[in-house]
Amino acid sequence: MLNDPDRLFPVEPTLRETARALYDSIKDLPILSPHGHCDPRWFAENQRFPNPAELFVIPDHYVFRMLVSQGVALTDLGVPRADGGATERDPQRIWQRFAEKFHLFRGTPSAMWLEHSFEHVFGLDTPLSAEVAQAHYDHIESRLAQPAYLPRALFERFNIELLATTEGALDDLRWHRMIRDSGWQGRIVTTYRPDAVVDPEFEGFAENLAALGEITGEDTTTWAGYLAAHRTRRAVFKEHGATASDHGHPTARTEDLGAEAAAALYDRVRSGQATAEEADRFRGQMLTEMARMSLDDGLVLQIHPGSRRNHSATVFDRHGRDKGFDIPGRTDYVAALKPLLDAVGLEPDLTIILFTLDETAYGRELAPLAGAYPALKLGPPWWFFDSYEGIKRFREATTETCGFYNTAGFNDDTRAFCSIPARHDVARRSDCAYLATLVCTGRLREAEAFELAHDLTYGLAKAAYNL
Template sequence: MPTLPDLADGYLMPADAQVRSIAIDLYESVADLPILSPHGHVSPRMISDDVPFSDPTDLLITHDHYVTRVLHSAGHELSSLGLGGGSQVAPRDVWRLFAANWHRYAGTASGYWLTRELETLFGITEELSLHNADELYDRIAAELWTPGFRPRALFERFRIEVLATTDDPLDDLSEHRALAADPTFSGRVLPTFRPDAYLDPDTPEFGVRIEQLLSATAQRTTFDGYLCALAERRAHFVENGAVSADHGVYEPFTADLDRSAAERLFSGAVRGQLDPDEARLFRGHMLMQMAGMSVEDGLVMTLHPGVRRNHHSETLQRFGPDMGHDIPVRTEYVENLRPLLQKYGVAPGFHLVLFTIDETTYSREIAPLAGFYPSVYIGAPWWFLDAPDAILRWRSSVTETAGFYRSSGFIDDTRAFCSIPARHDTSRRLDAAFLARLVHEGRVSLPMARRIAEDLVDTIPREVFKL
């Protein structure tokens, strides 16, 4: 029976024997360090309730749109994958479909993560296929009901020290408080303030959301009241352990308006009466306001722009968001962010982490910005770029301009809990491979490479995200 690729120490390592030996040495020095995951989308309720995963499909397929989009692109309806509120598809049938299409994941980032998960978690070394689908489903299902596979046990097994979730500004954060107060749980699960739906006038029912925000904070329906409400909710997040505020915007456009113009646009936004240019201006001004609040309250500002979210309207209407049809677009940072950086780029304590899915911006815009502004950090490869070759391209593109220490550390940005260690392990191996080449070429000493390898995993994310 065909077997999965060998995941021994040579996995993702350079082909040259001398460079590989250095890379393996560097990797082994960081392989077992704790995982710091300061941005992701795992549900805090999963950890707080510690309910077992229901089945292999729920564990590895349903919550990972990297996985489901491959099957959808091959012509399989999302409803056939058990997605959508009314779906009655049996999990085993979804697993069979996944196994029958295993070959489609070859060479993809998802294929690497899934291979790693199957071997390290379940000892599965054979290739998935329709012929062994039921056997492997049963093997995994039997493990899931053992104590060692409950979410908290896996949290400890994965050596996760810090896990950040992504939360709506009006969330009460009760799960985070429960975990923080639980003496039997030693990890840190931190909330992240995600205000997009309260800053973008094009969000469905934007006016209703603002009314709810103002009501929750007892603020008046004025621009000042709106800002006070947002600041109050940010303070609630800080009190509950948050270290960052995340912004998933279409473009990193910023604008600094006077108070009367901002008041006028806010009034129009609440009533749903802004034209496209006015809505863009309001979004840009609110991104500026969020930067100002980060200067005041210390929350790290992470920016994830450049995605046309929910590209296929029918899929959005039938299944909702986060179904794998968010598509990258060209993104410009230098001019769009200049107003914000003019005002806050050298503000003490301000941290702005810039992510992109547009590879052309790494060496042209983001690395040069991070190479000057003390507030700017280079976000790790995100989403479609969270893959071996893309990660190496990123490291090569940004390091000569900004160095290793202006980057964010690895960010897994995932909903798929069991893929977290595989993703971080991939990053550690690739950074070791990159550093090994520099050592072999005489560009970095081996002791310096060892220090950098450890700092990329530990010191840098702690500093960037104020952990």
């Protein structure tokens, strides 16, 4: 299946031929990955990946949340506990459990990504199952011991032109410095993610503010000093290659308070006495403040709202953040973004990339907003919708209203390094299938489709993220 040259193309012959021609014109373009969560330490130290379970199962919430949904405990999959308690340590046992349940992924994007990685990265063409689990494990393990499978070698083999990681505002960026000082030419850049010092409901918020003051030399007990600390950290991140900031807020709410009201709100959240409403208002104010900072320093502002994070208190308490129990929720953009857009939405030199987990907002809200405000671009389908069907629905819902050039191309937003080529291949095939439909129904000239295939694959991301 994965070697089928027409995978994901329409079945109608004329459409398929057109999609294939479009894809052939862009399939070998370099990968731009301007937003993701790979670990920069991999490329700084360039040590072998520990084992197949550490590479494919333990860090991938797409994988383990599906297994948990079928009764497999996170501890049986080696997912660390927040308290350091007992969890499975034997990677071969973890892999066997994964293989026994691999059929659960049938029809999902995860199956496509995993099988693409097994086949095209590791040379395995037999489907994973309980019967072949040990043989697959041994094969991948033997490959991981080879120099050609070290992180930097895979980066080059995957034809990645740029890979952005994501670090918190308090990160010392040591791994990025190590990469820079190593002389290796692979382009790994950071992204400024300040949630821990922007979200009053983030654990340890008061301590985080104090740490922000210490590392910047600014007085974060004052509103002016707090804003100055962010500017200082953003400058440091830019020195380490950052072209964007990223903000994972529960809602898309924005505010544009006057200086006095904003300072009073900051004092309230800093004291630890803020209500949930005040915390949300503060997050909203900080999106507008970050947009203004972006006008000064050029960082692209990414907003990832709508994830109801840590939905299971039990999983959060036992395993901490980012362990697969984040759930999409309805998100209001038209009213929520109005204060921000009133302040900076008409700025042609500002780029705000909007993502969503609420597909119902595409045609009703997001496309009309991006089709009007010069500062706005639509990010690609994210998380639960990073898939063939999700990309198709995105194009169908947004293109007629905001066109292609008010979107930001594709980014993979992944922690699973070996899935990057698979995800980009799915996006390229999905977009070429959609373009073929436009050509064959008389809505797009063929020459325009070839230009657009290049732009959707490469040009739009390069422009949107100032690469």
